[in-house]
Amino acid sequence: MDEVKIGEILLPGDDEEQEGQRQRVRKRFWPVLKRAIRQIPFSRDLVAAYFCALDPRTPARVRGILLAALAYFVLPIDGIPDFLAVVGFSDDIAVLTAAFAAIRGHVRQDHYDSADRAMMDGLQDAV
Template sequence: MSGKSKASPNVNGAGFDATAAIDPKHALVPAVQKVNEQRVAQGFWPKFRKVAAKIPFADDVLSVWYCARDPTTPKAAKGLMMAALAYFVLPTDAIPDILGVIGFTDDAAVFAAMLALVGKNLKPRHREAAQGFLARMKGD
């Protein structure tokens, strides 16, 4: 088998593009999880501070961020949470965020789907931390 005949589309050709949209089928692949974690580490707080007042699901986004960083959260749940957070951070998505509230409907749908799958991992402490941060943010 030659290097050109490998089955994986991410091995040959252009390879993995860290700025491309996230394929949900690969959310739990370790290399993708690492890229998602890097995207979230670099882009979460700037994006969140910029849009928190514009989105009605800001408390969910922040609760998921706290949960994904909690060492007691299972790895599979963290992987899906990081994928949703990375999608939120990604500047290019299905509906551009520059379109105002409508631009965040795809982000809300991604979070709703993710929460349906792994939302049981969100603990009251994650929601309380999110609500506390949002209250402090409004007080600024």
Template sequence: MDPTDPAAFWTKAKAVLRQAGEAVVLEATKAWYVAQDPATPTHAKAMLYGALTYFVLPTDAVPDALPIIGFSDDLAALSAALYATNTWITPGTLDQARASVRRLFG
């Protein structure tokens, strides 16, 4: 699956909504919007897309099907990428991510 493809990202986000929880989906959505922002430099996009690739791939270090800990590795990868690229996270991208997650969980 291609994490730069909107269909792949939103399909995965919707598929894991209830199982992964709002925190994981919000981190993935923040990473998605920051990576899609034209102002985000290529090296930052590479980190974000790396974490998003890990999120959308069906194979993980910790299988997603495991209760409680299944998405902990995804959350760690996404959080680390967002921390490393926090310079390019704008209030606008945060607002977009939060609004999208509210719509998904709505």
């Protein structure tokens, strides 16, 4: 996955696009994460990013980048289909890693605390 494509994926979008992504992410995040948890080496960070993206205190640009990356993660068909063993989530990992680098410092401790609670509760939606 090249830099241009990742950059295009991570565009924050306008308010309407962000709302659509927010709804897709809220609906599909937990089921996809449950399938991918063994393949995503930074699951805690991913769950904290989910809470950061849904937090109204997070700046709009940061929310947009995270929602774009999380929406890509939950899409059933993307650059490399997720049902392919081992490599299926590699493109998702690349997009998420780029998003985390772009928003470094905006995922706060309370997002990690929410992630820890959600993961301890068996990855149930804590929102």
